[in-house]
Amino acid sequence: MSEAPVAPRPGSADAAGPAPDGRPDPLLTPPRVRTGWRMLPTRVVAMCVVELQKLRHDRTELYTRAVQPALWLLIFGETFTRLKAIPTGGTPYIDYLAPGIIAQSAMFIAIFYGIQIIWERDAGILTKLLVTPTPRAALITGKAFASGVKALIQAVVVIAIAAALGVALTWNPLRLLGVAVAVILGSAFFSCLSMTIAGIVLTRDRLMGIGQAITMPLFFGSSALYPVALMPGWLQAISKANPLSYQVDALRGLLLGTPHHLALDYAVLVLAAAAGITAASSLLGRLAR
Template sequence: MSAVPAAPQAASAEPPAHRPAAGPDLSLLLVPPRARTGWRLVPARIGAMCAVELQKLRHDRTELYTRAVQPALWLLIFGETFTRLKAIPTGGIPYLDYLAPGIIAQSAMFIAIFYGIMIIWERDSGVLTKLLVTPTPRAALVTGKAFAAGVKALLQAVVVVLIAAALGVAMTWNPLRLLGVVAVVLLGSAFFSCLSMAIAGIVLTRDRLMGIGQAITMPLFFGSNALYPVDLMPGWLQAVSKANPLSYQVDALRGLLIGTPSHLPLDFAVLALATVAGIAAASALLRRLAR
């Protein structure tokens, strides 16, 4: 009898439903991500330092509320009173409208000008020394802190704009112009915060910095065009106003928000150059602060 060929055996593999699921690739946890190099390093460090600074504001928002009181008083009392007096010629613009951009610049400057106190506190607590031994360039460290101050000032500017709008100030809501306002506030605040950090690198103590900050804020404010036109100033004060970065910030804000004649290219150029010079000066003095 001929042998009957054996039937082929079924495959012994388990059906797909019973196969063990593939586990997560744990090797990704053991391999560090590729480090940023070249031109990508500085923006990444700046973003990281800015995020660290803003985390502090997230945990304590009291500063935003308390700092909103002073600009509200300027608009409600000073602005409303001088609007009725008509004592300051503003070219047919209600004085409250003329004043609002100046108060935005003032509130932003008051936030930034004392920013050096924070970096002295970081020096005293040992945080600054740890930051300086990291691969983060000093310029990136200063720039991150400067633009974090700018974001804080921008939040303050939003409060002032809302108060001014509630008082009937005729401001533009053009998105492109509002983006310009954001850029102006960021640049101006970055410069004044770098000025504060540079002063901190010279005086080295919080008490001295507080005294110098209080001594220069009001001359910077009254020596600008925030409260009155430059044409009303005596000759020597007009020269001071032309050298004052706050005047260019106010001029840009006034032109963007209420449409008065301004010199936007010059304003942006001065603010950008002042910010770059401030970052360079604060970066050079940062090592001295950490000694």
């Protein structure tokens, strides 16, 4: 005597199948896992959001980092505007300086970003991230663009201070969008440079020493404080190889309307960011050992 068939339980594998209209039942059919290049954008955005969530718990960094650019504009900018010691082609020096201070403050935020990834290594967080399906390039890109968003917040503060001091800035939305892109790309490069150095030196103390050793040469070896034409020949050569110079040129051209080379500036910033992501991604495994 044959046994009566047993009806499948709701939610079991036997119950899975198409809905009455012929389409797969979303409650019973698991979603397909994204693989390859399709998962990269979502993973990058997820990593960026995770990094930015830290600002909700501690906003002290944003307040303290606003002090230095304010001092540069209030003291250095106002003083040299009165002295008229640096020729800027008819542009008031404080106006000329403001885009350079935006780039400087963004670089100073990003250049020590490698300390955070070393801390994550020491806390065991980095090892957990590396065993997930997330590609290393997505991890680095997410962190790099989170650094860019932090720098963008800092740029808004500097622009507000500059506007309060009477700097003649543009308020064209398209130009301000270009400013945001330049700030994010420049910060992405410098944060990746920091993470690359972290993958080489492996310790926070060494990274701090190297970071402090390269920040001021990068800053003074750019067009942030004075025109490139005033530099000696050897410093002009360094300035042309310095991504900060191209970021400053783009910011100055967009915010003040001075002569610029936007196509070259953005091309250099994109290539620098891509090279930085590639280098930092290749050393991420070494850092986690």
